[in-house]
Amino acid sequence: MNTPCIAILGTCDTKINELLYVRDRLINTGHVRVKLVDVGRTPSTHPAIDITQPTILAMSASPYKPSAPLDVSLLPRGELVKALSERAAPVIAALAATHELHGLIALGGSGGSALAAGVMRRLPLGFPKLLVSTMAAGDVGPFVGESDVAMLYSVVDIAGLNDILCPILDNAASAIAGMARAYQTRLNAEATASESPNGERKTKRIAITMFGVTTPAVTKARELLARYRCTPYIFHATGAGGRAMEALIEQGFFDGVLDLTTTELADELVGGVLSAGPHRLEAASRAGVPQVVSLGALDMVNFGPRASVPERFVRAGRRLHEHNSSVTLMRTTVAESEILGRIIAEKLMGAGKRAPTAGEKTEVWVPRGGVSVLDKQGQVFWDPDADDALVRALRRGLQEVRDDGHKIRVVEREEDINHPAFVEGMVQSLVQLMKLEPVMHNRSEDEKGAHL
Template identity: 75%
Template sequence: MAPCIAILGTCDTKLDELLYVRDCLLNTHRVRVKLIDAGRTPSTHPAIDITQPTILAMSASHAGPSGPLDVSTLSRNELIKALSDRAAPIIASLAATHDLHGLVALGGSGGSALAAGVMSRLPLGFPKLLVSTMAAGDVGSFVGESDVAMMYSVVDIAGLNDILRPILDNAAGAIAGMARAYHARVNAGTTAASLEKPRDGERRTKRIAITMFGVTTPAVTKARELLARYDCTPYVFHATGAGGRAMERLIAQGFFDGVLDLTTTELADELVGGVLSAGPHRLEAAARNGVPQVVSLGALDMVNFGPRASVPERFVSAGRTLHEHNPSVTLMRTTREECEKLGRIVAEKLLMAREGNGTGQGKTEVWVPKGGFSLLDTKGEGFWDPEADEALIRALKSALKRSGEAGQRIRVVEREEDINHPEFVAGAVHSLARLMQLNPAKKGSVDEQRASGL
């Protein structure tokens, strides 16, 4: 049977465009289609498979039908949220039973927000394509930590013309191709990695999350090389805000068995006001969920901004140390005072295990690279500031010590090397392997590890 694709949109304002995509999918790409109406005013076109009243009859708590919702008094924002919250369980249910193999949506700012709310609740690896008037700007609020693909409509989705038609043709072709690939994986039993925990008696390779930045790439490259000797699969997250949020979400969902959090730089952006913050809950999920973790201080020597002209004037006038990483990224050195705060923040996050069920205690280690936190923070480089680094280290250790028994269960390992030094990385990997009780990937690996200092 051909794959089935859902088309989501506001049929009261964009019916012609939605029907155009529907015809492309049915007649050109020979796939099955479900047209879903998420408009303010219900439409009655015979091509609509799931109507707006059907969506509004769903419970926002995903508990099933709850009776019709009166939308006459809702603001635009409230209506978007109500439709998104109620459409999500319908589409997610069809995806879970493999009755859907892709979702494409068309929208302006409101329609894009509605569709993004639905797409964010679908599994990673399930095809999601959003054709949007907002796709040429900051799309962080639409993509979040999901794998949504966005396509810019160039003109508004308000009437078919010679610009919009080929764009919608391409969108139909893109989602059809993605859906066929996903459909094939479903039939082969090789869909994207399941977020479910293994069933009783089922064995799978252990999964390890790793965080990386450009200035900690050598460390992560070495860590991956060493982890290849164990029965595990590493998943590297780029610490750009969305990367940290995605990792935290997956840890909380039970996807990972261990975490090598070498690069905690997103904490600095959250504290100082950089552009790559992962939000207030970064570095919490592993502690709260009892997941073994080895944490380091990678790139806490810096805060991230866009092009140099985008650095806030208050920092420029204060004479802060800046480094143009590339034309789009400018880095700013964290001060001693900021580093002190970051040390306390790291400690507070790791101590959160005692606020949960306590299972995380004794499963966390902090590896401190006294030789520098990044490629820029080594002797002779532009961000080398041993006093600031020492302020962070001292604040971290002091906060853990003051916490008593809980802090004592968090092992702090201080090393003279910088974070990218092979011996520092080898020690951190070895500790995580011990915490996770990792098995060698092949015969002879143990001897190889001993020979390399592991």
């Protein structure tokens, strides 16, 4: 069908009037098709509901009582939200995957927002998701996570239609309708433009990690990769960025990874604010995706304003640098650097056990001239002893042959990580691992074959 379809997710036992208002606006003003999905504690029998609460509960096995249907009416509020979210998520995801849905809108307070956000975070990036919430004026991190959920503050509680809430719901309906149309158009265009005759994508997707102190390297890498049939996707190494990249690698979205900036590992180890969690730097090896890894910004741990740096570090006289009024950086020590080298080696050696030949698709590039713009001779974080400890531990951990029969190649260069020659080497290695094809322009044959 040419008309996009939008799912409305909500607790019909408590917010049926508000949900029906949005449904009416979507159908009569947005001119889209609608599926109303009930995720309330008490099942509703309203005729406008397209996917009922019992249907949601029947779609997946209960983790609470596998041998019997789950009675959500008896669950505590927190468990209720978790149960309904876990069961609604695969239902909506399946409809989105088959392009039967082109957008999802939800209304909720704290519990409803948590429920809906759990569903939305399971949907692909780029799929329109809009959450009208009483919680949108506060810390939305727990709701959004590393996804692209859009949140709209309801101003008043979603508990009765009035002249404050109704215009907000009007805007929300118009917004999700517009997003759904754009998404459907994009799907149609991608279906015809992005596939080659044999079903393969014409361009390869490459994930690249970046921080402010490795921006020159990433800028150069993008310039070089523009010569090949690939699309780079830059992830800011802020914790959420690393988690998003790892999740997309797990989903099979990427064909290669230029993991130039592994700084999130330092925050995870030391307790900084930009940790990507314990599974950073694992997905590519597990999936057997070609990757070239470096040590970008492992010279630092991130905190907020200077006053937010934990007192134990201040008392220890740790080397601090105010990146700006909101960000304070702390230099990693020799001991921490040694642990980081060991962690990287363990992840690259161990994570690939389930992916045969993953080792031959992985390289580690070591910039002996420094791992960031601050870690160069004469700069505030220059510490050859810490860098040496990092590299020695890394080399020791990678000297064994992996279980897949391959030894990870380690390349040491004298340049710093942002030096053009160092970046050219990393990019050339990834190009070879991925077997990237150069872009052909209307130039002489010699120029067409030239790259890097």
